Structure formats: structure tokens, C-alpha cells
Amino acid sequence: MIALWAPIPAATGTDAASTLVVAPLLIALVTAVASLLSGRQHRGRIGVSVLGAVAYLIAVVAIDWYLVLAPDAPGIATYQVGGWAAPFGITLVVDGLSAFMLTMVAVIGIASLLSSIRVLPDLDRHRYYFPLFHFLMVGVTGAFLTGDLFNLFVWFEVMLMASYLFVAYDGGPLQTRAAFWYVSLNLVASAVFLLGVGGLYATTGSLNMADLSRRLAEPAAYGIDPVPVVGLFGLLLAVFAIKAGLVPFQFWIPSAYQAAPPQIAALLAGATKKVGIYAIIRLSFTVIGDAPVDVSLAVPFTGPELAGDSPLVFVGAALFAMAVASIFVGGLGAIGGRSIESVLAYSSIGQVGFIALPVAIAAAVPGLRTLGIVAALVYALNHTLAKGLLFLAVGAVRTATGTSRLADLGGLAGRSPSIAVPFFVGSLAIVGIPPLSGFFGKFLVFDVAARTASSALVLVVVAGSVLSLVYATRLWTRSFWGPQSPAVETAVTDHVQAAVLLALALAIVGVGVGFEPVYAFAEAGAEAALDTDAYVEAVDPSDEVSTGSGGDH
Amino acid sequence: MTAIVVATVVGALCAIGTYLLLQQDLVRVVWGLSLLSQAANVYLLAMGNVLPGGPNTVPVLAGHGEPPSGVTDPLVQALVLTAIVIGFGMTAFALFLSYRVYQEHGTLALAELAEAGDRR
Numbered sequence: 001m002i003a004l005w006a007p008i009p010a011a012t013g014t015d016a017a018s019t020l021v022v023a024p025l026l027i028a029l030v031t032a033v034a035s036l037l038s039g040r041q042h043r044g045r046i047g048v049s050v051l052g053a054v055a056y057l058i059a060v061v062a063i064d065w066y067l068v069l070a071p072d073a074p075g076i077a078t079y080q081v082g083g084w085a086a087p088f089g090i091t092l093v094v095d096g097l098s099a100f101m102l103t104m105v106a107v108i109g110i111a112s113l114l115s116s117i118r119v120l121p122d123l124d125r126h127r128y129y130f131p132l133f134h135f136l137m138v139g140v141t142g143a144f145l146t147g148d149l150f151n152l153f154v155w156f157e158v159m160l161m162a163s164y165l166f167v168a169y170d171g172g173p174l175q176t177r178a179a180f181w182y183v184s185l186n187l188v189a190s191a192v193f194l195l196g197v198g199g200l201y202a203t204t205g206s207l208n209m210a211d212l213s214r215r216l217a218e219p220a221a222y223g224i225d226p227v228p229v230v231g232l233f234g235l236l237l238a239v240f241a242i243k244a245g246l247v248p249f250q251f252w253i254p255s256a257y258q259a260a261p262p263q264i265a266a267l268l269a270g271a272t273k274k275v276g277i278y279a280i281i282r283l284s285f286t287v288i289g290d291a292p293v294d295v296s297l298a299v300p301f302t303g304p305e306l307a308g309d310s311p312l313v314f315v316g317a318a319l320f321a322m323a324v325a326s327i328f329v330g331g332l333g334a335i336g337g338r339s340i341e342s343v344l345a346y347s348s349i350g351q352v353g354f355i356a357l358p359v360a361i362a363a364a365v366p367g368l369r370t371l372g373i374v375a376a377l378v379y380a381l382n383h384t385l386a387k388g389l390l391f392l393a394v395g396a397v398r399t400a401t402g403t404s405r406l407a408d409l410g411g412l413a414g415r416s417p418s419i420a421v422p423f424f425v426g427s428l429a430i431v432g433i434p435p436l437s438g439f440f441g442k443f444l445v446f447d448v449a450a451r452t453a454s455s456a457l458v459l460v461v462v463a464g465s466v467l468s469l470v471y472a473t474r475l476w477t478r479s480f481w482g483p484q485s486p487a488v489e490t491a492v493t494d495h496v497q498a499a500v501l502l503a504l505a506l507a508i509v510g511v512g513v514g515f516e517p518v519y520a521f522a523e524a525g526a527e528a529a530l531d532t533d534a535y536v537e538a539v540d541p542s543d544e545v546s547t548g549s550g551g552d553h
Numbered sequence: 554m555t556a557i558v559v560a561t562v563v564g565a566l567c568a569i570g571t572y573l574l575l576q577q578d579l580v581r582v583v584w585g586l587s588l589l590s591q592a593a594n595v596y597l598l599a600m601g602n603v604l605p606g607g608p609n610t611v612p613v614l615a616g617h618g619e620p621p622s623g624v625t626d627p628l629v630q631a632l633v634l635t636a637i638v639i640g641f642g643m644t645a646f647a648l649f650l651s652y653r654v655y656q657e658h659g660t661l662a663l664a665e666l667a668e669a670g671d672r673r
Contacts, residue, residue: 150632157639164646173657177666180579180654183647187586188574190643194593194636201629202600 017067017077021094023059024102025141027052032134046117049130053110056137060106068099068524076528076538086540087208091147093539096528098144100521101278104381105140108270108388111500115392116263118496119399136162136267143275147539149200149207152279153193159272160186166264167256178259185252189242196235203228209287210539213532216291226291230311233288237280237318244276246356247325250349257345262398265341266391269348270384277355277380281373284315284363285529316364319356324460326353331467335474340394340404343475344387347430350464351383358448368448373526375444381511382441386429389504393423396501400491411484416493420480422501427472429508432465437511559599566592579651579661586647590640598633601626
């Protein structure tokens with residue numbers, strides 16, 4: 001018994017690298033608790049929150065540089081929690097993919113936090129806003145870092161608990177109703193998640209992602225039948241699609257995004273949505289991709305037949321259907337929106353379709369794997385920056401005019417140019433005009449679609465782009481052009497909010513102009529997602545620990 | 554035998570949970586959610602091997618001080634404990650939320666709530 005308690009030294013990485021892996025998680029957690037404990041010290045709480053968000057950003061940038069981008073960077077680092085080695089302990093892993101996601105979240109997190117400070121004047125009522133904000137960040141960070149399937153479930157729940165409260169936050173009839181749908185749907189999703197996790201454990205005998213992928217790559221050596229894994233992964237795929245808001249799991253998005261404060265909607269669209277995308281990419285490509293399953297599948301549009309020896313073909317087909325449906329449902333829904341945030345919420349469904357489409361192509365066509373994931377990551381980055389900016393602009397418009405209904409707005413461009421200019425940049429980035437970040441996102445998606453040599457795919461992308469052009473134009477003309485409405489005439493722009501918008505707009509331009517390093521980062525992310533061997537080697541270098549016992553469950 | 558009983562229980566819980574989830578009343582929906590997550594928990598527990606089960610099978614021993622004859626997988630029990638705690642918190646929150654919905658809308662009937670949504 002005593003031997004069990006002796007600390008097992010962490011097997012990989014230097015101590016500094018390991019510490020860096022756990023840093024963002026700890027920073028977010030400490031900030032959340034500290035802002036919770038600061039009681040009625042409003043200035044103190046704000047100070048702690050901002051300090052925490054800045055420290056988070058610094059930690060993430062340090063991870064980006066020292067672990068992924070620097071010339072001598074290891075590319076991947078692990079932290080074995082409590083010194084228990086994988087596959088028995090809980091492992092936190094950072095590689096290019098999670099670092100890319102963390103960077104997006106850190107940037108949009110700090111922007112959302114700074115905007116939030118300005119709309120919460122009555123701080124006594126809003127004592128729990130900042131702690132909740134940081135707990136949301138804890139959940140998102142944990143989901144990006146964990147190397148264990150059940151822990152992914154736990155981090156999802158941490159993230160969701162905070163987001164439930166934010167959807168219900170304003171406490172009106174709209175909010176309570178939206179929150180109830182949101183909670184119900186996610187509770188069902190959690191049950192399905194557990195079913196998938198339980199089934200995978202029974203089939204493979206492990207839940208550690210690295211161990212899982214090693215077992216699935218050589219099922220015969222471990223006595224596993226890889227075929228059921230495909231179906232069980234289908235359950236998980238549905239759960240992740242709910243988090244990402246892909247059609248047919250999109251119906252909660254419009255009400256939830258309209259009910260939540262716009263600053264949080266920016267975070268929901270920019271961060272929690274990306275958790276779903278991240279989980280799809282990580283589990284499809286790193287974990288189950290190498291399982292030998294003979295597939296031959298007739299699917300319309302993608303060529304005569306999808307065939308291969310990997311479950312990824314199924315993932316590709318399912319994602320493809322969901323992505324195409326999302327592009328159309330989101331685009332068409334956005335054209336009919338009655339308020340800025342309802343247009344943005346539907347647009348968010350369409351845009352996640354654009355992110356999922358290259359992932360689907362990457363899964364279905366082995367030759368396009370790296371390029372497909374790069375396209376998805378670049379598009380995801382653009383969506384986080386642009387949609388984040390636009391939702392924060394909704395917050396700024398509401399602060400200035402007291403409304404965000406299209407019918408009550410008009411002529412904002414004349415009254416509040418400091419909101420209008422960034423909003424314009426954000427809209428153009430969604431449409432995909434050069435030299436903004438959106439251009440490269442759209443361009444790469446086009447590129448991947450064209451390389452499949454399927455004209456139907458290219459047509460889908462073109463149609464989706466036209467839809468986004470239509471709703472962006474409608475949004476712009478209805479709210480920013482035309483005669484000034486009474487609400488707009490008395491509008492007073494908040495300068496801090498405007499500054500945050502401007503900074504995000506500059507970031508969008510910056511990503512577009514200096515695209516090369518961003519592309520390199522996205523490529524590192526895509527390669528990390530595909531490099532299963534390096535992942536397994538980093539997480540669980542000992543080979544003999546896990547052999548033997550699997551599969552007899 | 555045990556395996557059949559467990560499978561039946563999971564199936565029945567799922568069926569009742571789904572039925573309640575489709576009801577017109579918010580409180581029943583919450584009950585449905587709670588039953589559904591219990592079904593998932595029982596299923597998860599069963600995934601660690603349902604042993605044919607003599608009286609001495611761990612975790613419940615028939616007598617005191619005897620060596621156990623068989624061991625079930627302890628990992629799933631740890632997982633289920635976590636899932637139960639999370640599920641309990643979520644159910645409490647859903648119940649509280651349905652109370653707030655009642656306060657805001659004066660009704661718990663889903664049809665009337667949907668109408669309230671359309672009027673917006």
C-alpha cells in the first residue's frame with residue numbers, strides 16, 4: 001500500500017515545460033477564486049480580474065513560444081497531475097493544436113472582460129459576474145488541455161455550468177426560458193457523452209486519449225474489436241456538434257446567444273464553440289484515426305465513393321452533411337434576423353459550418369489532411385476575432401442607444417463612428433474581404449474544396465459566402481446607414497468599449513497583413529493533430545505499463 | 554443474470570426518462586432529465602464488468618474479514634461518483650431554473666412558454 005502513495009516522477013519534459021502546461025489553468029482558477037473572495041471590494045475585484053486575464057494571456061503566449069513556435073521548441077509538453085503517470089493518472093497536454101485554441105480564447109477573453117467592466121456599473125448586483133467569467137475560462141482551458149476522455153466530460157460540465165448562469169444572467173422572461181432549453185439540451189448531451197465514454201471504456205479498456213489511440217492502432221495486440229468504436233464515437237460526435245452548434249443541433253443557439261449578455265455571447269461564440277470543434281479534431285484525427293476499419297460508403301457530392309481503412313471516412317461523411325446544412329441554415333436564418341444579435345447568432349451557425357467543412361474534407365480525403373485542418377483553424381481564428389468583435393459591438397451599441405433591435409436603429413455610422421468603423425471591419429472579415437483575416441480563412445476553405453475536384457463543394461462554399469455577404473450588408477444598412485433614429489440621436493459612445501473594438505479590428509487587420517506566422521502556427525497545430533505517434537510518445541512513453549489487461553471487459 | 558437485470562434497468566430508466574422529457578410540464582421534463590442521467594450512470598457502472606457475482610464479490614462483502622473472491626473494476630465507480638455529483642448539481646440547477654421560469658411566466662406548460670417566445 002505504501003508503494004502506491006510514493007510520488008511517481010513525471011516521465012516527460014523538463015519541469016519548466018510541465019509547469020507552463022498547467023499555468024493557464026491555475027491562473028484562471030486562482031483568479032476565479034480570488035475575485036469570488038474579494039467580497040464588496042469592487043475595485044479590487046475588477047483589478048484581480050483584469051490582472052488574471054492579462055496573466056492568462058502572458059502564460060498562453062509563453063506556451064506558444066517556448067513549447068510550439070520557438071526554433072528549439074519541443075512541440076508538445078505534458079503535465080502528469082499529482083505525479084501519477086499516464087495511463088492511470090490524469091494528464092494535461094499542450095501541443096500545437098491546443099496552443100492555437102488557447103491563444104484565441106485568451107485574446108477574446110481579455111477583450112470581453114474589458115468590455116464587461118463598462119456595462120456593469122451597479123457592481124453590487126454583479127458580484128458574481130467576474131468569478132463566473134473566470135470559471136468559464138477554467139472550463140474552456142481544461143477542455144483544451146486534458147488528455148483524458150472522462151476529464152473532457154468534467155471540463156465540459158465546468159464550462160457549461162458557468163455558461164448556464166450567464167444565459168440566465170439578466171433574469172428576464174427571455175433569459176429564463178432560453179436558459180431552460182439550453183440546460184435541458186446539455187443535460188441530455190451529458191448523458192449521451194457518458195454513454196459514449198462508458199462504451200469506449202468497455203470496448204478498449206482505457207480512457208486516456210494517448211493510450212486509446214495506441215490500443216486502437218493495433219487492436220489485435222490488445223484484443224479489441226475496433227468496429228464498435230466507430231458507433232460510440234458517433235455518439236461523442238453528436239455531443240461535440242451540440243457544443244459547436246452544428247445543424248441539426250443548432251436550435252438552442254439563437255435563443256441562448258440573444259439571452260446572454262453580448263460580452264458573454266462573444267465568449268460563447270469565440271471560446272465554447274471552439275471547444276466543440278477542438279474536441280472533434282482532436283478525437284477524430286489524433287485518437288481514432290488510426291483504427292483499422294474497412295469502409296466503403298456511397299455519399300453524394302464528394303465523388304463516386306468514400307472508401308478507406310479508417311473510421312475517419314464516417315466522420316468525414318457525417319461532418320460534411322452537418323457542415324453543409326449549417327452553412328445554409330445559418331446563412332438563411334441570419335438574413336431574417338430582427339436584432340443585431342439574432343443576425344449574429346444565426347451567422348455563427350453558418351460560420352461554424354465553414355469551420356467544419358474543411359475538417360470533413362480532411363477526414364474524408366487523406367491527401368488533404370494537413371491543409372484541411374489548417375483551413376479550419378484559420379477560419380476558426382477569424383470567426384473568434386470577427387464574431388467576438390461584432391458581439392462586443394452589440395454591447396457597445398446597447399450601452400450607447402439602449403437597444404439593439406434593427407427597427408429602432410439607423411444612422412449609427414454618423415453618430416458613433418468609433419463603433420461603426422470596427423463593426424465595418426468585423427463585417428468585412430466575416431464576408432472575407434482582403435487583406436483581413438477572413439480573406440485567408442475563406443481562401444483556404446475554397447482551396448481545400450477546390451482540391452477535392454468536386455464542383456458541388458465549391459458551389460456550397462460560394463453560396464455560403466453570398467449568404468454572408470447578404471446578411472452583412474443588410475445588418476450594416478439597417479443599423480449604421482440611413483437617417484438617425486431617435487435612439488441613435490441621443491447615443492453616447494463609451495470610449496473603453498470603443499477602444500476594445502478598435503483593438504480587435506486592428507488584430508483582424510494584423511492577422512490578415514502579417515499572415516505568414518499565423519499560417520505557420522496553424523500548420524503546427526494541424527501537424528500536431530495528425531502526429532499521433534508524437535502525442536502518444538509524449539503522454540505515455542512507457543510501453544509495458546498498459547499492455548495486457550485491455551479488451552477483456 | 555445480473556447483466557440482464559442491469560440491462561433491463563438501464564433500458565427502463567431510459568424509456569421513462571425519454572417519456573417524461575417529452576411531457577408538457579417543465580417539472581416532468583426535469584424529472585426526465587434526472588432519470589436519463591441516472592440511466593447513463595447505471596450504464597457506466599455496468600461497463601466495468603458485471604461479474605456473475607457470488608456473495609463475496611467486492612464492493613459488498615457478505616461477511617466480515619473474509620478475503621474477497623472477485624474484484625469489479627474500481628475505475629468506473631470513481632467515474633460514476635463524479636458523474637453523480639455533477640448530475641446532482643445540474644438537476645438542482647434545472648429545478649431552480651424551472652422555478653424562475655414559473656416566476657417570470659406564471660406557467661410551467663411548455664405550449665404557453667412557446668407562445669410567449671413567438672410573441673416577442
